[in-house]
Amino acid sequence: MQFLSxxxxxxxxxxxxxxxLIQFGCGSSTNEASTATEIPTLPVVxxxxxxxxxxxxxxxTLEGRVNVDIRPQVEGYLEKIYVDEGATVRKGxxxxxxxxxxxxxxxxxxxxxxxxxxxxxxxxxxxxxxxxPLVENNVVSDVQLKAAQSAYAAAxxxxxxxxxxxxxxxxxxxxxxxxxxxSGFIGRLPYKVGSLVGRAELQPLTTVSDxxxxxxxxxxxxxxxxxxxxxxxxxxxxxKIRKLPPVELVLADGKAYAQHGRIxxxxxxxxxxxxxxxxxxxxxxxxxxxxxxxxxxxRIPEPHPSAVVIPQEATFERQDRVFVFxxxxxxxxxxKPLQIAGKSGNFYLxxxxxxxxxxxxxxxxxxxxxxxxxxxxxxAVDSLTTSREL
Numbered sequence: 001m002q003f004l005s006x007x008x009x010x011x012x013x014x015x016x017x018x019x020x021l022i023q024f025g026c027g028s029s030t031n032e033a034s035t036a037t038e039i040p041t042l043p044v045v046x047x048x049x050x051x052x053x054x055x056x057x058x059x060x061t062l063e064g065r066v067n068v069d070i071r072p073q074v075e076g077y078l079e080k081i082y083v084d085e086g087a088t089v090r091k092g093x094x095x096x097x098x099x100x101x102x103x104x105x106x107x108x109x110x111x112x113x114x115x116x117x118x119x120x121x122x123x124x125x126x127x128x129x130x131x132x133p134l135v136e137n138n139v140v141s142d143v144q145l146k147a148a149q150s151a152y153a154a155a156x157x158x159x160x161x162x163x164x165x166x167x168x169x170x171x172x173x174x175x176x177x178x179x180x181x182x183s184g185f186i187g188r189l190p191y192k193v194g195s196l197v198g199r200a201e202l203q204p205l206t207t208v209s210d211x212x213x214x215x216x217x218x219x220x221x222x223x224x225x226x227x228x229x230x231x232x233x234x235x236x237x238x239x240k241i242r243k244l245p246p247v248e249l250v251l252a253d254g255k256a257y258a259q260h261g262r263i264x265x266x267x268x269x270x271x272x273x274x275x276x277x278x279x280x281x282x283x284x285x286x287x288x289x290x291x292x293x294x295x296x297x298x299r300i301p302e303p304h305p306s307a308v309v310i311p312q313e314a315t316f317e318r319q320d321r322v323f324v325f326x327x328x329x330x331x332x333x334x335x336k337p338l339q340i341a342g343k344s345g346n347f348y349l350x351x352x353x354x355x356x357x358x359x360x361x362x363x364x365x366x367x368x369x370x371x372x373x374x375x376x377x378x379x380a381v382d383s384l385t386t387s388r389e390l
Contacts, residue, residue, distance in 0.1 A: 043362040044327055044376040045314060047354050049306045054342040054349065055299040057250065058218040060281070064292040066182040066210035073175045074098060075198030078191055085189050089180045089208065096178040096205055098197065103173040110169040114162035121159050124152035184210035185291070209292040214285045216249060216261065218298045219276035231302070241266060247281050248299040257296070259284050307341070308350040311381060314362045315348065322348070325368050327359040332373050 080097035127148040134140045187207035234240035246260035261283035325333040339352035
């Protein structure tokens with residue numbers, strides 16, 4: 001009896017503890033359900049339009065406006081070098097001197113041959129003058145006169161030939177002094193004083209480059225060329241090129257050259273082996289910072305006066321395509337594929353997929369699925385940066 005009485009006292013306490021445990025368990029289940037159905041608050045941006053500029057870039061090779069290989073036109077030993085590598089020269093300035101002794105002798109021989117030819121011409125003229133009255137008086141036959149006249153014509157031709165030889169010898173003598181054909185910079189000097197040089201040498205004496213203006217040669221493929229002709233304003237191709245805005249030059253270190261240039265020439269036909277057509281852009285180079293032979297990239301601007309832009313961080317990729325989560329009715333999200341025309345800073349230029357005024361999710365995309373509801377929090381979009389590569 002005593003035992004039963006003790007159990008009766010413990011029974012209310014056990015019931016109270018059981019109720020407390022049940023209540024705690026039910027409360028935990030309710031909190032989990034509440035957490036699972038909680039709607040996330042995510043930043044949302046509104047799709048807008050902006051005036052931006054994109055660029056097409058093409059690899060280019062730079063050359064001076066005048067880039068001349070200096071080669072000897074006569075053979076001989078290099079007697080004098082008047083310039084040094086990298087020196088600035090003006091047009092007509094002496095560069096090299098080839099040994100002149102051989103060519104002075106040739107001039108002397110040619111002069112002597114000319115004197116001899118002139119003497120023979122005088123002799124033939126005297127013979128014609130002597131025979132002419134004799135033939136007129138029938139003293140001698142006209143055959144002798146005709147022979148004398150033929151000898152005179154041959155002597156006259158010999159004089160002309162000798163004069164030509166004198167001129168040729170003087171030209172060769174003058175070619176022993178090699179002068180700059182244009183103003184510019186001297187290239188490498190592979191030959192030293194005493195070297196035997198001539199026309200047969202494959203390597204030039206040096207190169208003179210006029211780099212006051214620099215030509216940048218680049219090529220467009222067929223697709224780029226057709227796109228260029230379709231989008232550029234103007235009637236003819238020459239008119240389209242004339243109306244192009246100034247172009248930029250990006251050097252090998254990735255920095256843009258300070259001065260802008262212009263496209264002024266396009267090749268007449270496509271290169272069949274390369275499937276490309278050549279263009280030439282010209283850049284001012286008054287300070288001589290650019291030199292022939294260096295490489296770079298020509299950047300052609302393409303303005304977009306009213307482009308649909310969205311931040312890149314608001315996009316995600318799926319199977320090599322770019323998507324955004326657009327906020328639809330009831331604040332539910334739906335994924336939309338985008339057609340991208342280019343990039344400008346941290347923004348995509350969109351031609352298809354979303355329209356101005358639509359709202360898209362900016363962050364937290366990895367947690368979303370089609371049909372998920374969110375609480376949108378509208379945020380401002382940073383201003384566009386300057387143009388970037390297509």
